[in-house]
Amino acid sequence: MSSVSGLKRAVLFLITVYVSVPVLLYMFPWILASVIFSHMLRFPLMADLSRPENFLNHTRNFYLHAEGGVTLGVWHTLAASQWEEAHGGSPEWYRETLADDNPVIIYLHGNEGTRAQEHRVALVKILSAAGYHVLSLDYRGFGDSSGEPSEAGLTTDVVSLYQWVKKYSRQSPVYLWGHSLGTGVATNAAVKLQEQGSAVDAVILQAPYTRIGEIVVRHRLAKVRVCLSVCLSDCLSVPVSIKTYICDICLDVTTAVF
Numbered sequence: 001m002s003s004v005s006g007l008k009r010a011v012l013f014l015i016t017v018y019v020s021v022p023v024l025l026y027m028f029p030w031i032l033a034s035v036i037f038s039h040m041l042r043f044p045l046m047a048d049l050s051r052p053e054n055f056l057n058h059t060r061n062f063y064l065h066a067e068g069g070v071t072l073g074v075w076h077t078l079a080a081s082q083w084e085e086a087h088g089g090s091p092e093w094y095r096e097t098l099a100d101d102n103p104v105i106i107y108l109h110g111n112e113g114t115r116a117q118e119h120r121v122a123l124v125k126i127l128s129a130a131g132y133h134v135l136s137l138d139y140r141g142f143g144d145s146s147g148e149p150s151e152a153g154l155t156t157d158v159v160s161l162y163q164w165v166k167k168y169s170r171q172s173p174v175y176l177w178g179h180s181l182g183t184g185v186a187t188n189a190a191v192k193l194q195e196q197g198s199a200v201d202a203v204i205l206q207a208p209y210t211r212i213g214e215i216v217v218r219h220r221l222a223k224v225r226v227c228l229s230v231c232l233s234d235c236l237s238v239p240v241s242i243k244t245y246i247c248d249i250c251l252d253v254t255t256a257v258f
């Protein structure tokens, strides 16, 4: 008996979640935006982004003023072959190196964390060793950049950085490299630049997606649903067939929300 009433409670709970979560997200769209961008998760914690030397050699930190009054934190890492000349290089000197014919990569990271995150720094080291300039950008609302993220805002940030690079890069090719969420930003920005008559030399997409909903269901944050169903089925000690049913409902909840 108790397991039947427990099951009723569980089903009622799931129906409530099923109805209330989409309504809540509809009423407060910023919740969904915060989940997707996860910009509040400033990994690595306590990192001083103004001191890139803690993470990368021959790298300068600077702040770019983008459209909409936001200030964006950017690291400019030189090709590793220039490590000697780079020692003590002034901001002007760093800017001028952009015209040295080494290709320039604007690196657009994925959601959560900052430009100092370990796997991002590791990629920058590889690209730098391969002879590229790398500009790692923290979009608005990420890292030490001001403002709040939005799809349009992130695109604007990339267009602003691209235009800044083009002011100094002369004949050097300029590429956009997007990772995960950054692939959407890279393609949006490339289209916008094309429309403005300034085509990007290449767009590189690492781990791209076709629909954000497909990633969300597979994202580790979505594992909340697994935890929920396991907990419910365990504490109710319901038959195996019902357990599967509850899992299915949970999956549906996630898919419905995103």
Ligand SMILES: *[C@@H]1O[C@H](CO)[C@@H](O)[C@H](O)[C@H]1NC(C)=O
Pocket (backbone or CB within 6 Å): 053, 054, 055, 056, 057
């Ligand atoms: C900078 O380069 C030196 C010499 O190659 C190396 O020992 C050091 O670990 C590098 N620093 C960082 C932050 O990667």
